[in-house]
Amino acid sequence: MLRILHDTNYDFIRWWKVMAGITIAFILLGLGSLAIKAPNYSIEFTGGTLMELEFAKPPDVAQVRSTLDQAGIRGAEIQQFGTNTEFTVRVQNAAAVASQSKGAENIAVTIENVLKKKFGDGAVTVKRTEAVSARVGDEFKRGAIIAILLSFLITLVYLSIRFEWRFAAAAVIATSHDVFTTIAFLKLMHLEISLTVVAGLLTVLGYSLNDTIIIFDRVRENLRKGRKESLYETLNRSINETLPRSVLTHVTTFASTLALLLFAGEVIRPFAWVMAFGIVTGTFSSIYVAAPVLLWIERKWPRKTGARQASSTATPTSRTQRSPATATR
């Protein structure tokens, strides 16, 4: 039997202050960087035009740029995308977006026309065009924010039902931590915030929550056994007991993420980066955010001396609550 990290007894939570320092520093670094310069939002959120072009032979980028400038398309961002014949052209500035409110496609049409005029009809192929008006961009932005907040709310309710409010709050706080670290990561990596990246962020939230739940499930079980130990010890024990599972699942998930990162192409790469980081931050937050926060909540609103409103209602139910599997037997 091959075993890793079997029967460990690390005192994980002892290091929480150090870890909190590290993660807060990381988040502050990201937010500070955000304060200096706004993040790169994709055209889905800002409105704008994105074209993926393939040239018959590697073009002179300066020439492409000057052709666009002459056509009155200023501030276009031209980037190599994959091989040296493939490029993306991105026009996202305020003036361009304003002109798109008349019709989102007009800039894309101009770009295609002037480039074909300059380089010849067969020398440029448009592989992909996305043009979004500012209004649609605002709708996407609102949708993304609602989606993240709503998923928090639903999670909070579900976990409150399945565990109790303390666990739910700790899990949601740990997950919020992941939102911040992931945003900091996106900023520091200069990744563009697109709809796909937001989907990646929500996947990370789900994944991180998953990880927290696995540990909390063990905590719930260990609490039920009624050992004579503090919650601090129970948490540490639960983290240690679930450690082999955590490691193995993170490894297989990372294997999939790696496959995406390396083989799935440019469009998916930002998503894969978010996911790769999400594995790290999700694991981290389950141990170093969820657990200390749960401890803190327990100190503030202790369950044993049930004087407080929340604990007086929550404690009896959580004591009598049993997992469905146990109940069926």
Next chain:
Amino acid sequence: MNLKWRIAIILGLVAASVWALFPRTVVERVKRNGEFVYDTVRRVPLKRGLDLQGGMYLALDVDESKGAVPDKSKAIDNALKVVRNRIDEFGVSEPVVQKAGNDRIIVELPGIDDPRRAQDVVQKSAFLEMQITDKTQALEKSLPRLDAVLKDTKVAAATPSPTAAKDTSSAGLQSLFSADTAKKADSTKKDSTAASGTVGGPGAFSKLVQQGQMPGEYYVAQTDVGLVTQYLSMPQVMAVLPPGKVIRWRSDTTTMGNRVYRAFYVLDAKPIITGEYLTDAKPNTSPTEGNIVEFTMNNEGARRFRAETGRHIKDFMAIVLDQRVMGQPPVIQSAIGAHGQITMGGKDLQAAQDLALVLRAGSLPVPLKVADVRQIGASLGQDSIHKGITAGIIAVALVVLIMLGYYRFSGALAVAALGLYILYTLAVLAGFSAVLTLPGLAGFVLSIGIAVDANVLIFERIREELAHGKTVRTAIDEGFRHAMSAIVDSNVSTALTAAVLYQYGSGPVRGFAVTLLAGIAASMVTAIFVVRTFYMIWLNRSRDAQTSLSI
């Protein structure tokens, strides 16, 4: 549950999945334009999103730049019918035309190779009017006033500082020519300085305009078209234009000598007839006029047309499509009945075909503007599928290696379950005719890594139970039982997140949420039910099963 039943259920699910995914020729009854039509296709019944098969996505809003639209929802409903008619005639397989929210039309056109043309067909207002050109010389009569107005306004704007005035006027003019600023930088400069010298001078308008051969026709040099358009849109100018008349530009240009001109026409504002009576339109090529579109009107339209044209013999009739005069207005020789034609002015036959199509499908009740457009080439879609499949195969290979290496025999059971997981997930996607998008494909690859999580949870639990000295059979039972709550809670919370994503995501992201949901369902079935059954088979068959388990 009885082992035989378990095996039967698994095999049944496999059979159902294979059946769901088997390539087939389907005769589909599709509702199009209110009536059912039959359609046959042979394919693996997995729907690919536009980003995987190539095609075009359009979101159209009501364009209110030329006046507010009072009841947008109703206008969109009517526009939807017209757009649907046009798309049906355009010939796209499985198009989607639907209303989104209150004031938006979504059009999805899979696999089209000429997006620009498709967009024209969708977006063209196709509002046809026949208007008689002005024969009262109304514009000539207004010219002195027009010039005076322009003189006043321009001088008023220019007085504060003569040097600044020169700068602003030339800057303003340059912006008019911005489309070809760079190429014509020199000529623009010349033009602008020349113009700035005369702006505000006498005859500001009249010197730009030359009378044409027929009443109500005027020519403007192509280089001055922008300036004249700007003048005509100024409120002071509009106030002194002849009442009861409208000015419409011609759609094509005319070359006289070596200069290019564009004509505009002064027309009676009230059309003698509009396109609402049109019953048919078809493209044709005439030896004298090039490509044309011939149209036919219904009885009522023909009657009106005959009466009106009878009243206007020897007048010139402009055929105005979306406020552009199509070709030289012909003289009315005698009363015209049900048939008429539109000259395309040198445009190709395809343009004539498209115009005939939009005329047949009817005009849009409101102008539409594109709010969001995504167009993906078919080759890019193919490429994405290849890359996605490559990534998927590599992900499977890595996960299989890890599971076999770590859990040996039990890992092999998990790998077999993973195979079923992939089959079931795809079958669920096919069964619910969910759309597979590129993010969806990525989500699927990712889910391969996450799917074994449930197995890992169970196996680790079994290991713990074995370590506590339980027998193999008990350890397996207990392992499944104890891992259950963690599996259920973690999967349900992920599914809730995915459901939110589905609700608030758009297109591709929605596809991602769907694969995630299908994956969660399939992974719970395979990890909990299928692997358990595998263990039961093994416990029943193997002699040493009671003493040792390779895990």
